Amino acid sequence: MDPWHLAFGTEMNVGQNSASVNAGNGIGNQIDGSVVAEANQTVGDFGFDFGYETNSADVFAANGLLNDVDGDIAAIANQTVGDADFLPILF
Numbered sequence: 001m002d003p004w005h006l007a008f009g010t011e012m013n014v015g016q017n018s019a020s021v022n023a024g025n026g027i028g029n030q031i032d033g034s035v036v037a038e039a040n041q042t043v044g045d046f047g048f049d050f051g052y053e054t055n056s057a058d059v060f061a062a063n064g065l066l067n068d069v070d071g072d073i074a075a076i077a078n079q080t081v082g083d084a085d086f087l088p089i090l091f
Helices: 003-010
Strands: 013-025 034-044 050-061 073-081
Touching: none
Parallel strands: 013 050, 034 073
Antiparallel strands: 013 034, 034 050, 050 073
């Protein structure tokens, strides 16, 4: 943490989040529904805290010959980082 961060307090919020799906890969697979990887995350949503996060959603689906997915394929990653209530003017 940089020394100037200490002026605002010592809390540093860190989060890492991931969702992965590996489905129906190869030959002749059938998936009768949706394939979804969803990663939702909120970090540092209070006061003078600092937030840092990484968030990812990955889908690897129906790759190969004669594969069938009878639904949606989606990778969804939502995140909120460091919603500070008050920040002093530093400039």
